[in-house]
Amino acid sequence: MFNSTSKFRLYLAFILIITLMIIMVALGITGARLINERMNTIVLEYNKKTELASTMLSSARQRTIILHNFLLIEDPFERDEQTLVIDSFVAKLATALARLLTMNLSYKQKCIIDEQGRLSSIAVPLQRQVVALAADEKMPEAQKLLVEKTVPAQDAVLHQLDLLISLINTASQEALISANKTVAQTRDNMILLGGLAILISVFLALFVSRKII
Helix, strand or coil: CCCHHHHHHHHHHHHHHHHHHHHHHHHHHHHHHHHHHHHHHHHHHHHHHHHHHHHHHHHHHHHHHHHHHHCCCCCHHHHHHHHHHHHHHHHHHHHHHHHHHCCCCCHHHHHHHHHHHHHHHHHHHHHHHHHHHHHCCCHHHHHHHHHHHHHHHHHHHHHHHHHHHHHHHHHHHHHHHHHHHHHHHHHHHHHHHHHHHHHHHHHHHHHHHHHHC
């Protein structure tokens, strides 16, 4: 027979088991929800960063390609059209940059963007000088400026944008690794609590069986 002390211990053990089970379930649900939200945030944030940086890179490359072809155009009206296209890519890059700067950026990412901006402030005026020389039919001067100064300046911009995309991809991978570690930690906590619940259940079963026998 159970005395009052034994009954109290039995009730306490049951309450402890139930409490552990509730905690385990709560941790599992909460952990899964938080991890899912974090993973979604990571994917969306870094995908957007990569998209904007890629837009900047594509716009910069397109300007270079158009500028090379620009010197081969003889029709002044077609040149004017291509000049507008070049300006549109400049605006597209600037828009992507403005949106990127509103996002959460690391110190290294900001440094690369600052350097890209500095280099662009050199490359863009050179591109416009090439366009102006071509408009004045000064093709040899335009070609020389393009090859000797403009292309190297633009290549430096492209290099910085490549670095930015690489850095964003690395940061994305590190963030996902961190999230996966959180998943593993949550799983370990649930296993630990489940193990404790099982252990207490075994002791409780042994206790009850001894009292009954």
